[in-house]
Amino acid sequence: MTGRPVIVDTDPGQDDAVAILLALASPELEVLGITAVAGNVPLDLTSRNAMVTCELAGRPEVKVFAGCDRPMQRDLFTAEYVHGATGLDGADLPDPRMPLQEAHAVDFLAETLAGAQPGSITLCTLGPLTNIGTLLERHPGAAAGIREIVMMGGGFFEGGNVTPAAEFNIYVDPEAADIVFGSGLPLTMIPLDATHQALILPDHLSRLRRRGAVGEAVAGWLEFYERWDVDKYGMEGGPLHDPCVIAYLLQPGLFTGKDCNVRIETVSPLTRGMTVVDWWGVTRAPANCTVIRRVMAGEFFDLLIERIGRL
Numbered sequence: 576m577t578g579r580p581v582i583v584d585t586d587p588g589q590d591d592a593v594a595i596l597l598a599l600a601s602p603e604l605e606v607l608g609i610t611a612v613a614g615n616v617p618l619d620l621t622s623r624n625a626m627v628t629c630e631l632a633g634r635p636e637v638k639v640f641a642g643c644d645r646p647m648q649r650d651l652f653t654a655e656y657v658h659g660a661t662g663l664d665g666a667d668l669p670d671p672r673m674p675l676q677e678a679h680a681v682d683f684l685a686e687t688l689a690g691a692q693p694g695s696i697t698l699c700t701l702g703p704l705t706n707i708g709t710l711l712e713r714h715p716g717a718a719a720g721i722r723e724i725v726m727m728g729g730g731f732f733e734g735g736n737v738t739p740a741a742e743f744n745i746y747v748d749p750e751a752a753d754i755v756f757g758s759g760l761p762l763t764m765i766p767l768d769a770t771h772q773a774l775i776l777p778d779h780l781s782r783l784r785r786r787g788a789v790g791e792a793v794a795g796w797l798e799f800y801e802r803w804d805v806d807k808y809g810m811e812g813g814p815l816h817d818p819c820v821i822a823y824l825l826q827p828g829l830f831t832g833k834d835c836n837v838r839i840e841t842v843s844p845l846t847r848g849m850t851v852v853d854w855w856g857v858t859r860a861p862a863n864c865t866v867i868r869r870v871m872a873g874e875f876f877d878l879l880i881e882r883i884g885r886l
């Protein structure tokens with residue numbers, strides 16, 4: 576049985592890396608390629624970190640492509656304050672030996688989607704939407720190959736994590752997000768409102784540490800990565816954002832939300848990158864996105880830890 580074809584667009588980042596591991600550990604999915612984008616750290620590091628993660632998973636054959644090294648219209652804003660200087664601080668892993676693919680990630684996306692059955696490929700976006708916005712702008716026909724886009728990004732009742740209004744992935748490249756949300760493509764958005772329920776608890780870390788070298792590395796990443804959110808929000812653990820995207824594809828029943836109209840603020844410096852979610856339908860504007868608001872956190876971590884244990 577071949578799995579559901581997906582392409583993971585990502586800015587590793589520890590939580591991205593755990594999402595990549597979850598995808599590679601799950602036979603329900605066929606990872607056609609990984610496209611790196613500048614975000615948590617610059618592109619040279621997100622590309623490297625994606626390869627480090629594939630080798631940690633024992634999957635050096637996975638194709639990793641470097642994409643856009645800065646947002647479509649703005650300067651790059653990075654998050655070493657969360658992820659550390661390497662983007663994967665918390666575990667000491669060897670430099671990758673697998674090759675970075677020659678093609679630009681946007682060209683890989685365009686060619687793969689052009690050659691695919693219509694509506695067959697799911698894009699899992701874990702970082703700023705620069706690669707996807709650029710793809711849709713340069714290769715509008717590529718959209719025909721996309722089944723849906725499932726993204727980690729945004730926030731509404733929960734607000735933002737970079738500014739009071741904006742979540743990091745949308746804040747970094749609001750123009751790219753505006754293209755994606757205006758594309759008419761099937762979208763599912765997993766915002767802070769959901770991912771802030773997926774808190775990393777000490778029990779999760781101890782269970783991961785009992786799952787071999789991969790589990791040990793993941794626990795080290797998460798212990799490093801969570802401290803910023805714990806300090807900022809006073810939560811009992813850090814939110815594990817990006818793996819929610821993959822878990823949604825594996826077990827959608829763990830997630831609940833509803834179809835809403837979502838628009839992106841691209842003008843105001845005060846609210847740049849805000850996802851304006853019409854949760855109550857007050858604008859009567861047509862829904863363009865399924866917005867996830869709840870995740871069953873215990874079952875999410877059970878799934879994640881079980882799959883990590885397979886690597």
Ligand code: RIB
Nearest residue numbers: 588590701702743744816
């Ligand atoms: O706001 C959280 C998101 O921004 C996550 O995807 C994290 O990896 C960073 O990219």
Ligand code: CA
Nearest residue numbers: 588591701702
């Ligand atoms: Ca990310």
